[in-house]
Structure formats: structure tokens, C-alpha cells
Amino acid sequence: MTKRVILAAVAILLVIASAYASFYIAPTERTMGVIQRIFYFHVASAWAGFSAFLICFVGNLFYVWKRKQQYDWLGVSGAEVGLAFTTVVLITGPIWAHPVWGIWWTWDARLTSTFVLWLLYVSYLLLRTLVEEPDRRALLSSLFGIFAFIDVPLVFGAIRWWRTQHPQPVIMGGPGSGLDPTMKAVFFFSAFAMHVLMVSLIVERYALEKMQTEADFLAREVEVQ
Amino acid sequence: MSLLSNTAVLLGKELRTEFRSRELLTTTVVFILVVLILFSFAISPTSEESREFGPGLLWLAILFAASLMLQPCFLREQSNDTLSSLRLAVSDPFSIFLAKLAANTLFLLVTEVLMLPLFAVFYNIPILPELHYLLLVLFLGSLGISIAGTALSAISAQARMRELLLPLLLLPLLTPVLVVSATVSVALLDRQPIVQWKGIAFLGVFDLVFLTALWLFSEYLLEE
Numbered sequence: 245m246t247k248r249v250i251l252a253a254v255a256i257l258l259v260i261a262s263a264y265a266s267f268y269i270a271p272t273e274r275t276m277g278v279i280q281r282i283f284y285f286h287v288a289s290a291w292a293g294f295s296a297f298l299i300c301f302v303g304n305l306f307y308v309w310k311r312k313q314q315y316d317w318l319g320v321s322g323a324e325v326g327l328a329f330t331t332v333v334l335i336t337g338p339i340w341a342h343p344v345w346g347i348w349w350t351w352d353a354r355l356t357s358t359f360v361l362w363l364l365y366v367s368y369l370l371l372r373t374l375v376e377e378p379d380r381r382a383l384l385s386s387l388f389g390i391f392a393f394i395d396v397p398l399v400f401g402a403i404r405w406w407r408t409q410h411p412q413p414v415i416m417g418g419p420g421s422g423l424d425p426t427m428k429a430v431f432f433f434s435a436f437a438m439h440v441l442m443v444s445l446i447v448e449r450y451a452l453e454k455m456q457t458e459a460d461f462l463a464r465e466v467e468v469q
Numbered sequence: 470m471s472l473l474s475n476t477a478v479l480l481g482k483e484l485r486t487e488f489r490s491r492e493l494l495t496t497t498v499v500f501i502l503v504v505l506i507l508f509s510f511a512i513s514p515t516s517e518e519s520r521e522f523g524p525g526l527l528w529l530a531i532l533f534a535a536s537l538m539l540q541p542c543f544l545r546e547q548s549n550d551t552l553s554s555l556r557l558a559v560s561d562p563f564s565i566f567l568a569k570l571a572a573n574t575l576f577l578l579v580t581e582v583l584m585l586p587l588f589a590v591f592y593n594i595p596i597l598p599e600l601h602y603l604l605l606v607l608f609l610g611s612l613g614i615s616i617a618g619t620a621l622s623a624i625s626a627q628a629r630m631r632e633l634l635l636p637l638l639l640l641p642l643l644t645p646v647l648v649v650s651a652t653v654s655v656a657l658l659d660r661q662p663i664v665q666w667k668g669i670a671f672l673g674v675f676d677l678v679f680l681t682a683l684w685l686f687s688e689y690l691l692e693e
Contacts, residue, residue, distance in 0.1 A: 308689055363641040370637060374628040384624050387686055388638060391620065394682055395642050398675055402645035406652045406668065 248447055255444040258437035262288070262430070270430040279343050284434040286336040290358065292438035293329030296322045297365065297393065299446060304389035307382055313457065316382035319389060320372065321449035323365050325442055330362045353404035360399045364392040378457070472567070475559045479568030486545070487576065497538045497580045502587065504530040509591055516593045523592040524654035527584075528647055532614065535577055536636040539618040542569050543626035556691060563687040566619055570683075573615040574608075581607050599657045602664050606657065609672035610650035616679045617642050623690040645675055 266284035273280035300322030307315035337355060338348040349355065368389055375381035423431070487493055508526045512518075546552035555565055585603075589596045596603060618639055625635040653668035683690075 308686070360641055360644050367638050367641060371624070371628060371634065374630050374634055376629070380627060383689060383692065384627060387690060388621070388624055390686065391617070391642065391679075391682060394678060395645070398645040398678065402648040402671065405671070406648050 248444075248451065251440075251444045251447060255437070255441040258440050262434040262437040265430045265433055270427050271424060273427075276344050279340055282336050282340045284431055286333060286340060287431065288434040288438040289329045289332040289336070291435050292442040293326045293333060295439060296326030296329060296442050296446065297361070297396075298322075300326060300365075300389055301393040304386035304393070307386040308390070313378070313382060316386065317450050317453040317457070318446075319382075319386055320369075320453055321446045323368050323389065324449055325445045327362065327365050327369070328445070329438070329442060330358060330365070333358055334362060351403075351407055353400060353407065356403045356407065357396070357400040360403075361396055364395065368392060378460070472561055472564050475561070475564040476567040476571070479555070479559070479564060480571050483568055483572035484575075487572065493538055493541065494576055494579060497534050497576070498583055500537060501530045501534045501580060501584050504533060505584070505588060505591060514592070519592040520594055520658055520660070521655060523588070523594050524658055525651040526592075527588055528610070528651045528654065530584075531577070531581060531611070532640065532643060532647055533636075534580065535573075535611075535614045535618055536639050538576060538580075539573060539615070539622045539639070540625075540632060540635055542573060542619060542622045544622075544631070547626065552691065553693065556693075561687075562691045563684050565691065566623075566683055566687045570612075570615045570619040573619055574612050577611040577615060578608060581611065594658050596658065599662045599664070602657055602662075602669075603654065606650055606653050606669060606672070609669065609676060610646055613646045613672060613676045613679065614643060616676060616683060617646075620679070620683050620686075620690060646672065649675075 262284065266281050270281065270284065272278060300319050303315045303318030303320075303322055306312075307319060337358075341350070342348050368385060371388055372381055372385045375384055505526065508530070509519075512522065514522055543552070546555065556562060559565060582604075585596060588594070618635075621638045621642070622635055625631045625638060628634055649668045649671050653665045653672075656663045656665050656668075
């Protein structure tokens with residue numbers, strides 16, 4: 245319990261520090277101006293979200309293999325936290341795109357794949373609500389989670405090679421491409437902060453799922469008696 | 470090869486079940502027909518536009534039809550609990566999937582071949598010049614839809630609200646198939662047709678990836 249509180253406190257402090265760094269330490273970008281600062285938040289959230297989905301995938305694989313409910317808890321925690329971060333990405337993206345590209349949305353590979361990814365994990369959580377029995381729910385959603393994760397590179401490839409008409413946008417060429425050293429440092433610090441936040445949220449969600457399972461178990465015992 | 474002989478027997482069973490009633494085929498054909506007509510009402514394309522949008526609409530119609538057609542694939546086995554008998558009868562549950570996905574691919578292809586002439590007429594697109602390539606794309610695309618769809622229908626059959634759930638699980642998963650097969654078909658039906666081998670190869674890769682995943686996990690998908 246205390247460990248969780250400390251982790252959460254560290255995560256919050258790191259996020260505050262990264263917000264400070266991205267507003268006051270990182271230099272203003274020459275062509276885009278102040279709006280570029282959203283990147284420290286946007287790209288860092290995207291990375292943290294993908295890591296969370298990776299954690300979900302690992303949980304799914306291990307559940308199918310080992311059949312321990314702990315892995316199912318890890319799976320659902322990863323999916324929910326990943327979905328939260330991806331939602332942040334999908335909201336901050338258009339906020340940046342509108343002043344810079346002049347449009348809210350474009351069918352660019354990265355945007356669209358993130359959106360499809362988001363849809364896949366919404367379906368994953370939806371599937372979980374529609375299966376009553378815990379073991380069955382864990383197995384079925386794990387299998388779907390595995391299929392969904394395998395699909396992600398295919399979605400990205402398909403959209404990148406057949407749907408992106410324009411060359412890669414200015415900044416999206418990768419955060420490492422020709423970035424000012426201070427910007428780079430601030431960016432990696434933000435990515436680190438977001439990852440700590442992501443881990444802390446997953447730990448919290450995992451504990452919640454564990455409690456929920458125990459409560460369900462107790463409720464059933466009372467019913468039987 | 471017990472896998473192949475089992476699959477062949479099971480495929481025979483799937484085909485017999487369907488061709489006794491022909492329920493699935495008739496409803497799917499009518500469904501695609503209705504969707505294609507509704508699309509042309511909704512956008513009333515000129516002949517240039519329909520070259521550009523037509524193939525995409527065709528694939529969208531196929532995708533919707535497939536997500537309905539794949540529903541009964543495992544539900545059918547539930548009413549008399551025949552799935553447990555099937556599981557007992559074969560050593561490798563992958564053969565059950567293989568038979569079902571072969572049957573589904575075949576049903577989809579039959580529907581598409583019946584629909585193609587009507588599509589050509591309604592949308593005023595000559596399909597004959599590149600027909601063999603178009604059939605190849607239709608085959609690879611339908612195979613991909615059937616592989617992913619058969620796997621997911623085994624999942625959705627065990628949940629509540631299964632009729633709604635299958636399209637919700639399946640359609641986002643099939644985004645790559647839709648994107649690639651629609652683009653390849655547009656290029657094939659253009660005034661100067663181009664065969665995009667890269668796209669055709671991509672569809673093959675999609676099929677292979679999901680077939681491998683299905684092979685690895687088929688045992689767990691049918692667990693009691």
C-alpha cells in the first residue's frame with residue numbers, strides 16, 4: 245500500500261516537472277511556435293500508451309499459457325490504461341494539427357493506426373463486459389487481445405503504404421530527427437514521466453481488479469451459504 | 470495426414486449442411502445486393518467516380534455481409550451441442566477451424582462471383598479485362614476475412630449480444646484487408662489497369678499471419 249502511494253506521488257511529481265520543463269526549459273520551436281510544446285505531452289503519451297498495450301499483450305499471452313488470474317488482471321489493467329493514454333493522444337493530436345496543418349484530422353498512417361488501435365482495445369473491453377463467467381472471460385478476452393495486437397503492425401503497414409498520400413509531416417519524421425539537444429532531453433524526460441505514471445496507474449488498476457475478484461468470490465460464498 | 474483427411478470430412482459436412490438449406494448463401498447474396506443498391510442511391514456516382522469509389526463500396530459490402538454470414542458458423546453447433554462431439558471426433562481442433570474457414574471462404578467467393586456481374590452493370594465498370602487478377606484479390610481478401618472471422622466467431626459465440634459483438638470485434642481487425650484490397654481493386658479497374666503485386670503479397674501475408682495465429686491458438690478457442 246505505502247509503496248503504491250510513493251509510486252503515485254513520484255509519478256505526479258515527475259509529470260509536474262515534465263510540464264514545467266516543456267513550458268519553461270525547452271526552447272520555442274521556430275516555425276510552429278508555442279503549440280509545438282504539446283509534443284512533449286502528446287508523443288510521450290503515445291509511447292506510454294503503446295507500452296501499456298504491450299503489457300496487456302504479455303498478460304494475455306501468459307494467461308493463455310499459465311492460466312493464472314493474475315495475468316488476466318494485468319491484461320485488463322494494461323488495456324484500460326493504454327486506452328486512457330491513447331485517448332489523450334487522439335485529443336492532443338488534433339489540438340496541435342489544427343493550427344499547424346490547418347485541419348483537425350487527416351488520414352495519415354500514424355493517426356489512423358492509433359485510431360484503429362483505440363477501436364480494437366475498446367472492443368476488447370466491450371468483449372469483457374459481455375462474458376459473465378470469470379475464467380471464460382479471461383480466456384476469450386486474452387485470445388482476442390492477442391489477435392488484436394498481432395493486427396497492429398498490419399494495420400500500420402497497410403495504411404502507411406496505401407493510404408498516406410502526403411510525405412511524412414514535418415515533425416512526425418521521428419522525435420530523434422534533427423532535434424535540439426534541450427528539446428531532446430525534455431522530450432525523453434517527459435516520456436519517462438509518462439511511463440512512470442502509466443506503471444503507477446496499472447499498479448492501481450491491478451490492485452482494484454484483485455479486490456474486485458476477491459469481493460465477487462466472497463459474495464458468491466455468502467450466496468452459497 | 471490426419472489433419473487434412475479430417476478437414477476434408479468436416480468440410481464435406483459444412484457444405485452438406487449449407488447446401489441442404491442454402492439459407493446462408495441466399496441471405497448473403499440478397500444482403501450484398503441491397504447494400505450495393507443503397508450505396509448507389511446514397512452517392513449516385515458518375516462513371517468516373519464509380520471507378521474510384523465502386524471497388525471500395527464493393528469491399529465494404531463484402532465485409533458487412535461476411536460479418537453477418539460468419540455468425541452461425543459456431544452458433545449452429547450450439548443448439549444440439551455438436552461442438553463437443555466434433556472435438557471428441559478429431560485429434561486436432563485446428564481441423565475444425567480449417568474446415569469452417571474453407572467453407573466460409575467458398576461461400577463468400579460464390580456470393581462475390583454472383584455479385585460481380587451485377588456490380589459491373591450497376592456501377593458501369595467493365596470488369597472483364599482484368600478479371601483473373603480481380604478474382605485473385607477477391608480470393609485472398611475473402612480468405613483473410615474468413616480466417617479472422619472464423620476465429621472471432623468462436624469467441625463471440627460464447628458471449629452475450631453475440632450478433633452485435635462479432636461485427637464490433639471483426640471490422641476493426643479487418644481494416645488492413647479493406648484498405649489494401651480496395652486500393653488494389655481500384656488500380657485493377659482503372660482505365661489503365663495496374664496490377665499492384667505489393668498489395669496482393671500483403672494480403673497473402675495477412676492470411677498467413679492470421680492462419681498461423683489460428684493454428685497456434687485453435688485449441689484454446691474451443692476450450693470447454
